[in-house]
Amino acid sequence: MADVTRNTLREFLGDTTLSKALDLFVEDEGVYRAGIRVSNLYLGEENLYYLHSAFPTNSDSVFFGPDTYLYLEFLKAAHPKPRTVVDVCCGAGAGAIHIARQFPNAKVLGLDLNQKALDLAAVNSQHAGVQVEFKQSDLFSESPDDIDLIISNPPYIASAEDVAVYANGGASGLELSLRIVDEGLRKLAAGGLLMIYTGVAISLSGKNPFREYLKDLEVLEYRILHPDMWPEEIGKGTYVDVGRIEVVGVIIRKS
Numbered sequence: 001m002a003d004v005t006r007n008t009l010r011e012f013l014g015d016t017t018l019s020k021a022l023d024l025f026v027e028d029e030g031v032y033r034a035g036i037r038v039s040n041l042y043l044g045e046e047n048l049y050y051l052h053s054a055f056p057t058n059s060d061s062v063f064f065g066p067d068t069y070l071y072l073e074f075l076k077a078a079h080p081k082p083r084t085v086v087d088v089c090c091g092a093g094a095g096a097i098h099i100a101r102q103f104p105n106a107k108v109l110g111l112d113l114n115q116k117a118l119d120l121a122a123v124n125s126q127h128a129g130v131q132v133e134f135k136q137s138d139l140f141s142e143s144p145d146d147i148d149l150i151i152s153n154p155p156y157i158a159s160a161e162d163v164a165v166y167a168n169g170g171a172s173g174l175e176l177s178l179r180i181v182d183e184g185l186r187k188l189a190a191g192g193l194l195m196i197y198t199g200v201a202i203s204l205s206g207k208n209p210f211r212e213y214l215k216d217l218e219v220l221e222y223r224i225l226h227p228d229m230w231p232e233e234i235g236k237g238t239y240v241d242v243g244r245i246e247v248v249g250v251i252i253r254k255s
């Protein structure tokens with residue numbers, strides 16, 4: 001088993017990228033364990049492998065999880081052919097890579113705060129055989145203007161001391177998503193689309209603050225992708241008055 005893992009990693013990383021992405025082993029109380037993990041993503045045509053952080057995670061971990069799979073399913077709705085695409089909060093790069101495969105002529109940029117995520121994303125895109133540029137950026141601070149398509153799966157868990165950066169969506173969980181809608185619409189070209197995948201805390205009385213925020217925008221689609229994600233968060237801390245976290249995929253057009 002150890003040999004298979006080593007060979008698989010060698011195949012992914014190659015000699016050139018090895019030194020950059022290699023945080024392969026971490027020391028844990030005198031014991032070395034793998035610092036990265038390989039996940040297989042199968043979307044109906046072909047398997048793709050992605051490097052990301054191993055468990056247990058820490059504040060700097062590179063996310064790739066159940067949300068990633070639902071996010072990519074949602075991105076299948078992307079249309080029409082975009083010339084420029086930005087994946088903001090790209091993590092290990094799955095969204096950007098998926099879009100680059102779907103639209104091979106598009107110029108695709110992945111942005112993330114976490115340099116470790118960008119290093120792994122670069123390896124993942126190389127393995128997937130697509131051209132994607134990855135850049136360190138606080139949301140859109142390094143983004144160009146006049147983008148045709150913005151995609152995002154940002155963190156959406158309400159902040160608390162023990163919430164890692166990859167999961168921390170702000171005080172209520174929705175703050176980062178609202179900034180992405182607001183700042184993203186300013187970055188889009190006229191007629192451009194913003195596709196955001198996020199989680200919304202639905203109050204016990206059924207209030208949905210995201211729908212409320214979107215009411216004056218041109219929303220082409222509001223799709224519930226999971227009615228009750230991360231149920232273990234419910235009933236404590238910020239989620240004491242919350243019934244569930246609804247995961248949605250929303251497509252907004254810039255008029």
Ligand SMILES: C[S@@+](CC[C@H](N)C(=O)[O-])C[C@H]1O[C@@H](n2cnc3c(N)ncnc32)[C@H](O)[C@@H]1O
Pocket residue numbers: 062063064065067068071088089090091092093094095111112113114117137138139152153154155156165166167
């Ligand atoms: C939940 S992960 C999702 C990663 C990826 N989109 C996916 O679906 O696998 C969220 C990502 O947002 C990044 N992030 C958090 N705050 C950010 C910010 N202000 N600007 C850019 N990236 C940010 C984190 O580093 C993390 O990689």
